[in-house]
Amino acid sequence: MPRGRAATYDTQREAILAQAALLFAQRGYAGTSMNEVAEACGISKPALYHYVRDKDELLAEIVNDHVSRLEALVAEVQAERLAPEAHLRRLIRRFVEQYADAQASHRVLTEDVRFLPEADREQVLAAQRRVVAAFADAIERVKPGAAAAKLHKPLAMLLFGMINWMFTWLRPDGPFTHEAMAPVVADLFFGGLGAVQAPQRAPKPRRRQPAPLSS
Amino acid sequence: MPRGRAATYDTQREAILAQAALLFAQRGYAGTSMNEVAEACGISKPALYHYVRDKDELLAEIVNDHVSRLEALVAEVQAERLAPEAHLRRLIRRFVEQYADAQASHRVLTEDVRFLPEADREQVLAAQRRVVAAFADAIERVKPGAAAAKLHKPLAMLLFGMINWMFTWLRPDGPFTHEAMAPVVADLFFGGLGAVQAPQRAPKPRRRQPAPLSS
DNA sequence: CCTACCGATCGGTAGG
DNA sequence: CCTACCGATCGGTAGG
Numbered sequence: 001m002p003r004g005r006a007a008t009y010d011t012q013r014e015a016i017l018a019q020a021a022l023l024f025a026q027r028g029y030a031g032t033s034m035n036e037v038a039e040a041c042g043i044s045k046p047a048l049y050h051y052v053r054d055k056d057e058l059l060a061e062i063v064n065d066h067v068s069r070l071e072a073l074v075a076e077v078q079a080e081r082l083a084p085e086a087h088l089r090r091l092i093r094r095f096v097e098q099y100a101d102a103q104a105s106h107r108v109l110t111e112d113v114r115f116l117p118e119a120d121r122e123q124v125l126a127a128q129r130r131v132v133a134a135f136a137d138a139i140e141r142v143k144p145g146a147a148a149a150k151l152h153k154p155l156a157m158l159l160f161g162m163i164n165w166m167f168t169w170l171r172p173d174g175p176f177t178h179e180a181m182a183p184v185v186a187d188l189f190f191g192g193l194g195a196v197q198a199p200q201r202a203p204k205p206r207r208r209q210p211a212p213l214s215s
Numbered sequence: 216m217p218r219g220r221a222a223t224y225d226t227q228r229e230a231i232l233a234q235a236a237l238l239f240a241q242r243g244y245a246g247t248s249m250n251e252v253a254e255a256c257g258i259s260k261p262a263l264y265h266y267v268r269d270k271d272e273l274l275a276e277i278v279n280d281h282v283s284r285l286e287a288l289v290a291e292v293q294a295e296r297l298a299p300e301a302h303l304r305r306l307i308r309r310f311v312e313q314y315a316d317a318q319a320s321h322r323v324l325t326e327d328v329r330f331l332p333e334a335d336r337e338q339v340l341a342a343q344r345r346v347v348a349a350f351a352d353a354i355e356r357v358k359p360g361a362a363a364a365k366l367h368k369p370l371a372m373l374l375f376g377m378i379n380w381m382f383t384w385l386r387p388d389g390p391f392t393h394e395a396m397a398p399v400v401a402d403l404f405f406g407g408l409g410a411v412q413a414p415q416r417a418p419k420p421r422r423r424q425p426a427p428l429s430s
Numbered sequence: 431c432c433t434a435c436c437g438a439t440c441g442g443t444a445g446g
Numbered sequence: 447c448c449t450a451c452c453g454a455t456c457g458g459t460a461g462g
Contacts, residue, residue: 026329027245027329028243028244028245028246028326028327028329028330029243029246030242030243030245030246031243031244031245031246031330033443033444033445034444034445034446035443035444035445043447044447044448044449045445045446046446046447046448046449047447047448049446050447054445054446055445055446110383111243111326114241114242114243115243115246150390151399154384154391154396154399155399155403157380157381157383157384158377158380158399158400158403160380161376161377161378161379161380161381162373162376162377162380163376164376164380165372165373165375165376165377165379165380166372166376168325168372169369169372175365176369176414180414181369181414183412183414184366184369184370184373184411184412184414185373187407187410187411187412188370188373188403188404188407188408188410188411189403189407190407190410191406191407191408191409191410191411192402192403192404192405192406192407192410193403193406194406195402195403195405195406195407196399196402196403196406197398197399197402199391199395199396199398199399224433224434248455248456248457249456249457249458250455250456250457258435259435259436259437260457260458260459261434261435261436261437261458261459262434262435262436264457264458264459265433265434265435269457269458270457270458
């Protein structure tokens with residue numbers, strides 16, 4: 001450990017990241033100033049810059065930490081070697097639980113990743129694609145043929161839509177918890193899988209035109 | 216029509232709102248400057264302020280126009296007096312089509328409504344609640360008893376999650392169009408409705424605690 | 431006295 | 447880890 005780095009440094013830095021994630025989630029990355037972050041942490045702005053190089057790094061750390069935990073979750077569940085349906089159910093439950101514990105970071109990931117510099121952004125998006133691929137594979141194993149119809153990834157995205165959207169309407173003091181909703185999401189998704197049929201795919205990039213007079 | 220107001224005024228104003236919606240969707244409301252809006256419209260900033268009072272009004276108009284169209288859609292579908300399942304299917308299809316034609320406005324609605332002044336924000340959120348209520352009612356008619364289990368609104372939110380999330384992953388040049396995904400969403404949702412059971416509800420507002428050592 | 435703008439700059443505040 | 451600042455840019459408006 002480098003001489004001169006206080007034992008509290010890492011603790012303080014994590015507290016700062018957590019506070020910043022809260023503020024970014026509330027007001028957005030562009031709508032939050034470094035002054036506000038410093039004030040919320042109870043430190044001066046120069047003190048804040050002792051822990052982070054710049055505003056971008058603050059965002060990159062929050063988002064990287066979160067997406068890394070998601071990848072770790074996928075690995076943990078895969079290590080359990082469950083049967084297809086149990087595997088996908090576990091994935092859903094673990095992700096919903098993770099989102100419940102990291103609502104701020106998760107909103108920042110979904111809304112503010114666009115403000116990252118190209119290199120960091122690509123790294124995060126690559127990790128997100130690996131997570132989506134893991135869900136798509138799990139879906140293919142539950143519903144063989146989905147991949148052949150190129151439906152496994154769209155289905156994975158519909159599933160992510162349900163659970164990513166939960167942070168917009170589930171209130172901590174409401175009648176339902178994230179944990180209570182996880183089996184609802186799973187039941188809905190598994191029940192629906194059997195009913196889904198392959199849709200028509202666009203043969204060529206179509207030209208968008210204004211609609212004619214008759215609707 | 217007021218004397219002296221150019222016939223092009225309304226046309227120009229609508230073009231400005233459309234451009235601003237595009238920019239806000241790309242960079243966020245707080246991340247977009249009035250200079251950028253003016254430049255994208257090919258006019259000077261003072262000219263921009265000839266059409267809108269301030270930046271807030273720009274946001275309020277975009278979001279109000281969009282949410283008004285959603286309410287109008289609900290009314291149109293209700294006027295068709297369809298059977299329960301056909302009714303909900305039509306709602307899904309019309310909303311997905313509307314989102315496809317107004318992707319920018321829709322993203323602004325979902326992400327930037329928090330930047331509106333209190334009064335405008337409450338007006339928009341009230342309209343959104345009416346739209347959600349219409350979907351929840353439609354769900355209750357398809358699956359009687361959902362409302363008794365207080366599940367009709369959570370189910371409506373899961374449905375909105377699937378279709379609201381589509382703008383994050385559906386590419387205009389991709390293999391699937393919004394229109395092609397609408398029946399997939401509907402099939403998945405209807406197929407799943409039968410499998411959903413009432414979850415356990417939180418008896419009291421629970422206190423959030425750090426997890427103990429054993430997971 | 432109206433509209434539809436222009437070039438220039440206002441008072442404040444951003445990130446650093 | 448503080449006060450004191452910077453170059454630039456913010457949302458909004460002056461006179462003509």
